[in-house]
Amino acid sequence: MAQRLRVHIQGIVQGVGFRPFIYQLAIRHSLNGYVANTPKGVELEVEGGRGALHHFLKELPASAPPLASITQIETEELPAAAYSTFEIKASEEGEERAALISPDTTTCSDCLRELFDPQDRRHLYPFINCTNCGPRYTIINDIPYDRLKTSMAVFTMCGDCAGEYHDPLDRRFHAQPNGCWRCGPRMWLADGNGEDLKISEPISEAAKHLSQGAIVAVKGLGGFHLAVDASQNEAVKRLRSRKGREEKPLALMSSSLEQIERYALVGDEERRLLTSSQRPIVIVPKRPENTIAPEVAPNNGYFGVMLPYTPLHHLLLIHPFLALVMTSGNISEEPIAIDNLESVQRLGKIADYFLFHDRDILLRSDDSILRVAGGRPRQIRRSRGYVPVPIFLRKPVAEVLALGGELKGTICLTKENRAFVGQHLGDLENLETLEFLELTVRHLRRILEVSPRLLVHDLHPDYLTTQVALAQEELPTLAVQHHHAHVVSCMAEHGLEGKVLGLALDGTGYGDDGCIWGGEILVADERNYARVAHFDYVPMPGGEKAIKEPWRMAVAYLWAGFGEKIFQDEQQALQTWDRNQIGILVQMMQRQINSPLTSSCGRLFDAVAALVGLRDRIAYEGQAAIELEQWLEPTTDRYQYELGEVGDGLLFSPTAIFAQVFDDVVSGVATELVSGKFHQTLVTMFADACLHLCKLHGLNRVVCSGGVFQNIFLLENLEDRLGASGLEVYTPQLIPANDGCISLGQAIVGAASLEQ
Numbered sequence: 001m002a003q004r005l006r007v008h009i010q011g012i013v014q015g016v017g018f019r020p021f022i023y024q025l026a027i028r029h030s031l032n033g034y035v036a037n038t039p040k041g042v043e044l045e046v047e048g049g050r051g052a053l054h055h056f057l058k059e060l061p062a063s064a065p066p067l068a069s070i071t072q073i074e075t076e077e078l079p080a081a082a083y084s085t086f087e088i089k090a091s092e093e094g095e096e097r098a099a100l101i102s103p104d105t106t107t108c109s110d111c112l113r114e115l116f117d118p119q120d121r122r123h124l125y126p127f128i129n130c131t132n133c134g135p136r137y138t139i140i141n142d143i144p145y146d147r148l149k150t151s152m153a154v155f156t157m158c159g160d161c162a163g164e165y166h167d168p169l170d171r172r173f174h175a176q177p178n179g180c181w182r183c184g185p186r187m188w189l190a191d192g193n194g195e196d197l198k199i200s201e202p203i204s205e206a207a208k209h210l211s212q213g214a215i216v217a218v219k220g221l222g223g224f225h226l227a228v229d230a231s232q233n234e235a236v237k238r239l240r241s242r243k244g245r246e247e248k249p250l251a252l253m254s255s256s257l258e259q260i261e262r263y264a265l266v267g268d269e270e271r272r273l274l275t276s277s278q279r280p281i282v283i284v285p286k287r288p289e290n291t292i293a294p295e296v297a298p299n300n301g302y303f304g305v306m307l308p309y310t311p312l313h314h315l316l317l318i319h320p321f322l323a324l325v326m327t328s329g330n331i332s333e334e335p336i337a338i339d340n341l342e343s344v345q346r347l348g349k350i351a352d353y354f355l356f357h358d359r360d361i362l363l364r365s366d367d368s369i370l371r372v373a374g375g376r377p378r379q380i381r382r383s384r385g386y387v388p389v390p391i392f393l394r395k396p397v398a399e400v401l402a403l404g405g406e407l408k409g410t411i412c413l414t415k416e417n418r419a420f421v422g423q424h425l426g427d428l429e430n431l432e433t434l435e436f437l438e439l440t441v442r443h444l445r446r447i448l449e450v451s452p453r454l455l456v457h458d459l460h461p462d463y464l465t466t467q468v469a470l471a472q473e474e475l476p477t478l479a480v481q482h483h484h485a486h487v488v489s490c491m492a493e494h495g496l497e498g499k500v501l502g503l504a505l506d507g508t509g510y511g512d513d514g515c516i517w518g519g520e521i522l523v524a525d526e527r528n529y530a531r532v533a534h535f536d537y538v539p540m541p542g543g544e545k546a547i548k549e550p551w552r553m554a555v556a557y558l559w560a561g562f563g564e565k566i567f568q569d570e571q572q573a574l575q576t577w578d579r580n581q582i583g584i585l586v587q588m589m590q591r592q593i594n595s596p597l598t599s600s601c602g603r604l605f606d607a608v609a610a611l612v613g614l615r616d617r618i619a620y621e622g623q624a625a626i627e628l629e630q631w632l633e634p635t636t637d638r639y640q641y642e643l644g645e646v647g648d649g650l651l652f653s654p655t656a657i658f659a660q661v662f663d664d665v666v667s668g669v670a671t672e673l674v675s676g677k678f679h680q681t682l683v684t685m686f687a688d689a690c691l692h693l694c695k696l697h698g699l700n701r702v703v704c705s706g707g708v709f710q711n712i713f714l715l716e717n718l719e720d721r722l723g724a725s726g727l728e729v730y731t732p733q734l735i736p737a738n739d740g741c742i743s744l745g746q747a748i749v750g751a752a753s754l755e756q
């Protein structure tokens with residue numbers, strides 16, 4: 001007796017080979033019916049014996065194509081319809097619009113096999129791809145996801161390619177970027193002025209130049225990389241000086257895990273991430289003895305490593321490099337270059353050669369960066385491979401647009417039960433990055449078909465994103481406090497509802513009292529927050545300058561704790577700093593000139609790093625705190641801390657802790673131990689405060705966010721400590737703990753405000 005089922009499937013199920021997969025699965029189980037794309041996903045009907053239907057439904061989610069991501073399967077039973085075949089129904093214009101678009105994905109094993117098969121017609125073709133792999137998000141101009149709406153539109157498929165494209169049983173069925181040597185994109189090598197060198201084997205020639213120490217700009221998937229041989233210190237040094245990047249670690253790419261393991265220590269979870277279809281950069285500890293140039297990651301115990309993720313990378317890394325530096329093709333903090341002509345203008349002074357191709361990148365997307373902490377992967381920079389996969393929300397929300405903060409900018413759009421956090425934009429401090437933001441907003445609004453009712457921005461009046469929001473007249477606006485956004489972003493990721501205790505440990509966020517917050521505990525939900533604990537304020541002499549020069553913060557904590565006299569004593573520990581300069585800072589603070597008040601936890605880390613002599617000035621955000629953590633020697637020893645009660649809240653005294661650090665430094669305690677004690681103090685103090693406040697407010701969930709949670713010791717130990725006390729602890733994983741998460745939190749707060 002035949003039975004008929006209608007099945008609706010939602011998620012990333014279009015443009016990923018889903019219909020051919022269903023077709024083959026149905027045929028295998030001798031089922032008749034059809035499969036079709038719909039505005040919401042995929043609809044199918046299958047008819048046949050009960051047992052066959054049962055196995056079909058069981059296998060469906062388990063064996064779905066690698067790029068598919070099923071969020072919902074609904075089935076209904078219908079009277080038999082006596083189908084005689086199984087067919088794939090063609091899509092009609094407009095049908096695929098609302099479906100989710102897949103991110104760009106690493107070259108699959110089938111394509112790799114063909115790439116290196118001398119008999120294959122795509123042997124060594126640098127743009128080989130199929131339905132299971134290749135570019136997506138970065139080549140799409142509009143939806144539906146169809147070749148004519150991608151940067152492949154200018155390439156007309158040859159007969160062979162078109163044959164594959166139209167055959168439902170071929171693994172290139174509807175693979176929009178399909179192409180070959182005859183019909184698809186091509187590569188060429190150019191000199192530093194962008195002049196085509198007319199080389200017949202451009203990739204091998206580029207590899208030869210790399211092995212001779214040259215800098216080659218390589219056009220990739222989401223933008224240009226600047227490549228040099230990572231074993232050649234002089235070459236890496238030259239790249240650094242030309243790029244204007246002093247000390248921030250440079251990412252490495254090696255041909256295989258075995259190669260990476262020659263210079264880095266890779267754990268199981270890291271190995272899984274490195275070989276995942278997203279192919280992110282993963283932060284892993286250096287091997288103590290390695291032959292990577294010291295200039296790659298100076299004063300840092302870690303490398304950022306990745307495996308090849310495009311055919312071009314595989315072809316480049318056939319050549320015997322232990323690793324290539326593959327860093328974003330930009331000058332310091334500008335957006336990564338994506339256009340051939342533009343790249344010559346912007347990177348011509350850096351690169352000796354350009355490895356170009358003629359498939360346009362429509363939307364730039366940097367490499368994503370993750371690291372493992374507490375046994376789980378954590379996003380640090382969420383971009384290529386992950387965008388535009390949404391964060392799935394607990395329930396449908398209103399459509400809003402959020403512009404994020406300033407550093408590590410992202411935007412977020414909400415639609416139904418999804419929050420789409422866009423790719424990493426960079427620091428929104430210049431016009432180029434702002435233009436990138438506006439382009440991304442337009443693009444995502446178009447391809448996601450979102451019509452926001454509200455524009456959400458940070459409370460900080462000086463952020464460029466705030467100015468953009470206030471300058472437009474299309475949408476009403478809402479300002480959201482930075483740490484409220486931090487906490488709510490983590491709530492959203494974990495699907496939390498109702499009040500939580502939010503522990504926001506951060507660098508900088510504008511507070512509702514006009515001070516710079518960053519060491520806060522909030523009682524928060526999606527609508528409101530109350531600040532129930534924070535670090536006592538200290539001045540930041542010089543404002544922004546105090547962030548770039550941590551020694552200024554050390555002077556500030558000492559001054560706030562001891563007063564001016566501390567600098568008059570002949571303190572050996574303070575001899576490295578210029579006495580006149582100290583005098584100027586003290587005067588600034590006394591007269592309250594350009595010395596905003598801060599409760600930042602990040603600044604306290606900076607100041608301790610400066611006081612122990614690690615770093616007076618930083619070359620990239622968070623550097624002092626990162627180095628302090630790397631010097632850490634775990635200890636149960638710690639400093640005394642004070643939890644002052646003010647009203648029904650708590651006040652942490654940073655100067656009381658800092659004074660003890662100072663005593664240790666004065667009496668010559670080793671840096672490793674000072675760092676260990678300092679970290680231990682914060683863990684104990686925050687755990688203590690969270691327990692107290694949870695009890696006081698009748699809460700049992702603690703939500704953590706803020707850039708300081710990129711500190712693994714703090715994250716892991718606070719998770720353990722709070723968990724052991726019976727509290728539920730939630731930490732960021734899918735979205736960064738840093739300001740990359742701000743747009744998500746803002747969007748959720750904005751959407752909630754529309755419900756009222």
Ligand code: ZN
Pocket residue numbers: 107108109110111112128129130131132133134
């Ligand atoms: Zn493939």
Ligand code: ZN
Pocket residue numbers: 157158159160161162179180181182183184
């Ligand atoms: Zn072709």
Ligand code: FE
Pocket residue numbers: 482486506507508509706707738739
């Ligand atoms: Fe922040």
